[in-house]
Amino acid sequence: MIRIPTWTRLGLWAGAAALAAGSALAQEPQPGGSLSIATVYRTVTPLSFDPADWNWKFNQDMGLVNEALFAADLSKARSRGGKQPFISDGYLPSNAIRGELAESWQMLENPLRVEVKLRKGVMFPEKKGVMAAREMTAADVVYSYDRYNTSPKKQAGYYDYIDKVEATDKHTVVFTFNKYFTEWDYRFGWGYYNAIMAKEVVEAGASNWRNANGTGPYMLSNYVQGNSLTFKKNKDYWDSETIAGKTYKLPFAETINYRFIKDESTALTALRTGKLDIMEAVPWSAVDELKKNAPQLKWNRWLSTLGTFIALRVDTKPFDDVRVRRALNMAVDRDQIIKTYYGGNAELLGYPMHPDYTGYYEPLSAMPASIKEVFSYNPEQAKKLLAEAGYPNGFSFKVQTTSIHTANEMLSMVASQLAKVGVKLEIEVLEYPAYLSAMTTKKNAPGYFMSVGLTNPTTSVRKTFGTGQTWNPSQYTDKALDAKLATMLHEPEEAKRQQLLREMTREVLEKSPHIWLPSPYFYTAWWPWVKNYGGELRAGGDRPGPIHARIWVDQAMKKKMGF
Structure with missing residues (x-):
């Protein structure tokens, strides 16, 4: 008999009891404003907008748009009173995972399988020329898995432990295994190749960024090759954040810009002058000068992953x-x-x-x-x-x-x-x-x-x-x-x-x-008007989206500081 880990039996988000830790995190969030972020991979522009290309960077670029079954439980972050740094590119301890599109899940035997109950009422927003607004269902999960599994670019052996994936009703998906596999949750739940796609996006052309659409907190509104990805708030997004015992609708920022800046000095100047709100990977060699010339910056030091x-x-x-x-x-x-x-x-x-x-x-x-x-x-x-x-x-x-x-x-x-x-x-x-x-x-x-x-x-x-x-x-x-x-x-x-x-x-x-x-060692730097943030980098397989969606901008502070 396989001993089933407790978290897989329960499969429930632990909640946000620790979110009130720290005065900065407990302030009243302000919706609106814009975030400009140079991510860890600021020198690497998008490789593909189609996840079936088995593009390792898809989650980094599109994790604000496309969601997965599971994600990091950010209430366990150190900045929120927990123990997790959430720095690793693809490591989530089993006690730091929550359901994202999955509401609950359990592992069952005879046959060995994972039964996933999906959240109800999660919507794909309307995308003109691509799709009408509609609910995300179990059929979308099965479609996405089948598309990954039959892609000519699939990594050999990646899903060999899965016999079949079925939608047993509108909001239930069952993954039937042929043997126990310890990475099951990573491989189809929160890792690199498990973003849930709508068939309409694929039919419109998934490789074209203009057709991108998902259940996530933002919609991709513009892509300037070699320069930036721009996201606008998805006003119909389903998730919320609890801060100091009060629940707030996500996301907070009106727009988010991911900047691609190959030249290091240009990126550092953008950070120092407030054109970047966050620079996720600052080289150690630049830290002393930045601390001297921009002493208000906040910092997190981490060993390269x-x-x-x-x-x-x-x-x-x-x-x-x-x-x-x-x-x-x-x-x-x-x-x-x-x-x-x-x-x-x-x-x-x-x-x-x-x-x-x-x-x-x-x-x-x-x-x-x-x-x-x-x-x-x-x-x-x-x-x-x-x-x-x-x-x-x-x-x-x-x-x-x-x-x-x-x-x-x-x-x-x-x-x-x-x-x-x-x-x-x-x-x-x-x-x-x-x-x-x-x-x-x-x-x-x-x-x-x-x-x-x-x-x-x-x-x-x-x-x-x-x-x-x-x-x-x-x-x-x-x-x-x-x-x-x-x-x-x-x-x-x-x-x-x-x-x-x-x-x-x-x-x-x-x-x-x-x-x-x-x-x-690297450093993450951000300005003090960036709230509900402690330097976390990933909430799944190279996916910062859930982290960024929870950041709010203290616009009054930013203006008072002259930016």
């Missing part, structure tokens, strides 16, 4: 030899990178885990000596290993990166360090679409420099090191690891999953398919 590395194609010589891969790691002086490139504002993690993953994360200090050796700067040992592998004079190889990568200067620093052991990096800079395509089509160069979201503890190892996975630029393959991954993903006991993942993390670090690099 991205893993930064140079992936080494293990199916390509010389990287099919573990000695070469370990040698390149030993040739990199990470302490120098942390000190000189990051000014001390970085950490060396037990990648691919993150310290926020309590019970899953193991610090390098607790690792065996053979793994600590990989992370220790030892150019002489690196030369010895290269000679043993048949490369006493070193070699050269191509490394691909993208023009929008903010750490390309660090890549040049790594190249300089590797040159000291005779290894030359040929750096190729690509525009992001070409760069991403190289990896997804498995045509990437022997070296591939990237920063990629760790996502969550049960996904991180699989997506980066599982055989044939899309986000596996090293083309790493290990049948024993794949078998352990399969066991872990079907294990209902979290303690056992944690143990398996700690073991797998050690195995991957030992074999070093990447040159592991430090993870920096």
Whole structure:
């Protein structure tokens, strides 16, 4: 018998009892005003407006428009008196999830299935030329799932644990499983590929932003390529926010603008001059000057949820030899990178885990000596290993990166360090679409420099090191690891999953398919007129929409401050 976690049996939003914590959060909200936000991915413009393209960035861009079955329970945020930072790109602890389009849900057996009861009266608003206003129903959930599952761009194996999805009545959807799968809620409930779409939008052309329409708190009103997404309030939105015991209709701001600004200095100037209300990812190097020139800004510091590395194609010589891969790691002086490139504002993690993953994360200090050796700067040992592998004079190889990568200067620093052991990096800079395509089509160069979201503890190892996975630029393959991954993903006991993942993390670090690099600290900055906000970044798979919908603007304060 499968032990069903309590939260899946109950499936109810815990409510907003902690929302009154903090005087700023307890003020009377003011509707209206406008928010301008440079999100975490301010350098990456929308990749597609059709979620069936399996576009990882869809939730980031369209999470104000399209909702999912589940989302983060923001009453559990630290800024509201809870314990959750809500920073991770794809991690929600099981006790910090609420129903969004789902009102309740329960896991049942014989057959194993999840029965979801949808909220009644949730509306798709009218969109001229696309659809009339109508209620969202179970048929929309089934349609959306089927469309993801049959998309030619679908990630292989993503829904293999699901036998069928049925609408058993107008407001009930049943997901029938062929086996227990620990990521079920993430994969179809609150993760990256589960936005609920209306068939009318698809028939009008889902790839055209002008046709976008969803049940969310905002409607997309304009898109200026390379510049901004503009959203206007959906006046028929269903949800509300409870502050200091009083309930208020959402959303609060009249309009929200997501700004795309590739140039860092331009973005920082926009923040300093109040043209941006929030900048979600401020580099550490800019913080002291901003605190001096704009002392009223509020701040939240967080450790990057991205893993930064140079992936080494293990199916390509010389990287099919573990000695070469370990040698390149030993040739990199990470302490120098942390000190000189990051000014001390970085950490060396037990990648691919993150310290926020309590019970899953193991610090390098607790690792065996053979793994600590990989992370220790030892150019002489690196030369010895290269000679043993048949490369006493070193070699050269191509490394691909993208023009929008903010750490390309660090890549040049790594190249300089590797040159000291005779290894030359040929750096190729690509525009992001070409760069991403190289990896997804498995045509990437022997070296591939990237920063990629760790996502969550049960996904991180699989997506980066599982055989044939899309986000596996090293083309790493290990049948024993794949078998352990399969066991872990079907294990209902979290303690056992944690143990398996700690073991797998050690195995991957030992074999070093990447040159592991430090993870920096970032800061989120916002002006004090931004209310009901504490620096949270995601309420699901890279989805800030529910957070932004709950922000209100103290317009009188903004005017008094001269903005």
